[in-house]
Amino acid sequence: MPLSARNRIEGVVKGIEKGGVASTVKVEITKPAIITSMITREAAEDLDLKEGDEVEAVIKASEVMVSKD
Amino acid sequence: MPLSARNRIEGVVKGIEKGGVASTVKVEITKPAIITSMITREAAEDLDLKEGDEVEAVIKASEVMVSKD
Amino acid sequence: MPLSARNRIEGVVKGIEKGGVASTVKVEITKPAIITSMITREAAEDLDLKEGDEVEAVIKASEVMVSKD
Amino acid sequence: MPLSARNRIEGVVKGIEKGGVASTVKVEITKPAIITSMITREAAEDLDLKEGDEVEAVIKASEVMVSKD
Amino acid sequence: MPLSARNRIEGVVKGIEKGGVASTVKVEITKPAIITSMITREAAEDLDLKEGDEVEAVIKASEVMVSKD
Amino acid sequence: MPLSARNRIEGVVKGIEKGGVASTVKVEITKPAIITSMITREAAEDLDLKEGDEVEAVIKASEVMVSKD
Numbered sequence: 001m002p003l004s005a006r007n008r009i010e011g012v013v014k015g016i017e018k019g020g021v022a023s024t025v026k027v028e029i030t031k032p033a034i035i036t037s038m039i040t041r042e043a044a045e046d047l048d049l050k051e052g053d054e055v056e057a058v059i060k061a062s063e064v065m066v067s068k069d
Numbered sequence: 070m071p072l073s074a075r076n077r078i079e080g081v082v083k084g085i086e087k088g089g090v091a092s093t094v095k096v097e098i099t100k101p102a103i104i105t106s107m108i109t110r111e112a113a114e115d116l117d118l119k120e121g122d123e124v125e126a127v128i129k130a131s132e133v134m135v136s137k138d
Numbered sequence: 139m140p141l142s143a144r145n146r147i148e149g150v151v152k153g154i155e156k157g158g159v160a161s162t163v164k165v166e167i168t169k170p171a172i173i174t175s176m177i178t179r180e181a182a183e184d185l186d187l188k189e190g191d192e193v194e195a196v197i198k199a200s201e202v203m204v205s206k207d
Numbered sequence: 208m209p210l211s212a213r214n215r216i217e218g219v220v221k222g223i224e225k226g227g228v229a230s231t232v233k234v235e236i237t238k239p240a241i242i243t244s245m246i247t248r249e250a251a252e253d254l255d256l257k258e259g260d261e262v263e264a265v266i267k268a269s270e271v272m273v274s275k276d
Numbered sequence: 277m278p279l280s281a282r283n284r285i286e287g288v289v290k291g292i293e294k295g296g297v298a299s300t301v302k303v304e305i306t307k308p309a310i311i312t313s314m315i316t317r318e319a320a321e322d323l324d325l326k327e328g329d330e331v332e333a334v335i336k337a338s339e340v341m342v343s344k345d
Numbered sequence: 346m347p348l349s350a351r352n353r354i355e356g357v358v359k360g361i362e363k364g365g366v367a368s369t370v371k372v373e374i375t376k377p378a379i380i381t382s383m384i385t386r387e388a389a390e391d392l393d394l395k396e397g398d399e400v401e402a403v404i405k406a407s408e409v410m411v412s413k414d
Contacts, residue, residue: 001275002275003274004175004177004178004184004196004274005129005272006128006178006180006181007128007129007130008125008126009098009125009127011104011123012124013119013120013121014103015120016118016119018110018365018366019364019366019367020157020160022107022108022160022245022364023107023108024105024107025105025106025113026104027106028104029103029104034083035095036094036095037093037095037135038228039134039349040090040091040383042090042381043351047137048137049094049135049137050082050085051082052081053082054137054138055080055081055096056077056136057078057134057135058135058348058349058350059076059104059133060132060408061107061319062107062314063132064126065106065108065211066112066116066127067208067209067211068116068209069208070414071322072334072348072410072411073320074319074334075319087227088228088295088296090294090299091226091229092228093180109200111162112199116211127212130178130181131178131269131338136349138347140392141279141341141342142342142382142385142392143265143266143268143403145271147236147264148261149261149262150259150260151259153258154251154256157365159249159367159369160247163246163251164243165241165242165262166241170235170236172221173236174231174234176268176271176298177229177273178228178229179225179228179230180228181273188223189220192217192218192275192276193219193234193273194215194218195216196271196274197212197213197271198212198270199213201266201267202245202246203244203265203279203280203405204244204256204263204264205262205263205277206262206278207278227296229295229296229298230297244280245407246280247280247314250281254280263277265280265281267384282405282406283403285380285403285404287400289398295386297385297386298383298385298386299386299389301384302380302382303382305354305374309373310371311374311409312370312372313369313370313371314367314407315367315368315409316367318366320368323413325370325411326358327360330357331355331372331412331413332354333374334350335408336408337382339405340352341384341402341403342382342401344392344393344399
């Protein structure tokens with residue numbers, strides 16, 4: 001079922017750690033991917049982002065979901 | 070300045086689109102990376118996640134920040 | 139005190155689980171509600187969303203707050 | 208493809224509004240549902256949450272995704 | 277109505293900008309406050325966080341709600 | 346490395362609590378700051394936000410990152 005979330009990055013689980021009610025999962029990316037980010041226009045202008053810039057996509061672990069067949 | 074955010078994925082900007090106050094940025098990943106996810110323990114168990122599983126890391130665009138030198 | 143968050147869905151607590159520093163809460167919806175979503179324009183167009191479509195609102199548990207009188 | 212996101216609430220699209228790069232979607236819930244929330248243990252204790260409590264699940268619109276077949 | 281969200285920081289609106297469907301609001305903090313953060317245990321240990329450390333609380337604008345009487 | 350995240354609030358760590366895989370950190374703000382929020386245009390209009398309004402910036406703990414030199 002197609003999902004509005006722009007980012008689906010294929011990978012392989014490399015580790016899982018379980019706490020009382022939370023859990024962390026490590027996924028190794030195995031396929032090239034494009035990441036889509038939505039930020040404020042102000043941020044894009046402050047960073048003077050333009051095509052070809054070397055950047056990092058930064059994501060808090062609690063914002064990453066996992067999907068598995 | 071080191072940041073608690075677990076995920077910093079290197080890439081190159083492939084496109085930017087600007088709206089009134091928001092902006093979308095496309096970043097092509099250029100380097101292998103490990104993505105860390107924090108989900109509920111219940112979700113990890115429902116999906117029966119284990120090492121070696123083929124999965125997708127799914128991320129809403131509005132949760133992705135961009136960092137640039 | 140009115141809050142910008144668009145979604146306030148009335149329900150009853152059906153279960154709570156406590157971990158070391160996190161906690162999960164199950165809330166059974168008891169009243170019809172409209173859910174507002176903000177996604178990228180690109181996602182709305184890729185899914186070809188239009189009035190009358192049957193859809194699912196998908197939300198990561200860590201994005202849901204609880205309010206109680 | 209099963210997703211770690213705990214909340215998938217069925218509904219019907221009641222309206223869409225498109226901006227430059229963002230979009231808002233209104234979804235009317237058409238089926239009873241249980242919403243799972245992950246909050247801090249401290250918050251659960253401050254609110255003294257327990258089974259049977261009448262509460263609201265509060266969600267920022269930008270945290271809601273949409274899925275459509 | 278008390279809310280599980282740990283952070284309620286008092287301030288005064290210094291500016292608003294409206295786009296098609298999104299809007300940005302600038303709030304000047306007018307009162308001392310404690311900010312609560314939930315991160316992975318791994319992040320807390322990697323940063324070797326301890327009482328007395330000088331740090332920054334970093335928050336994406338799209339994660340900040342506004343409440344007004 | 347400059348980051349798109351609009352909010353970097355300086356403070357001092359006042360306490361840390363560690364669970365199995367998550368951790369909470371308390372940061373006391375030590376410097377005046379402006380907080381930027383991105384909400385829906387509808388929310389800004391419903392709250393009738395305007396310059397000079399006394400408001401609260403409300404943030405879920407799981408949305409706050411920590412940065413340390």
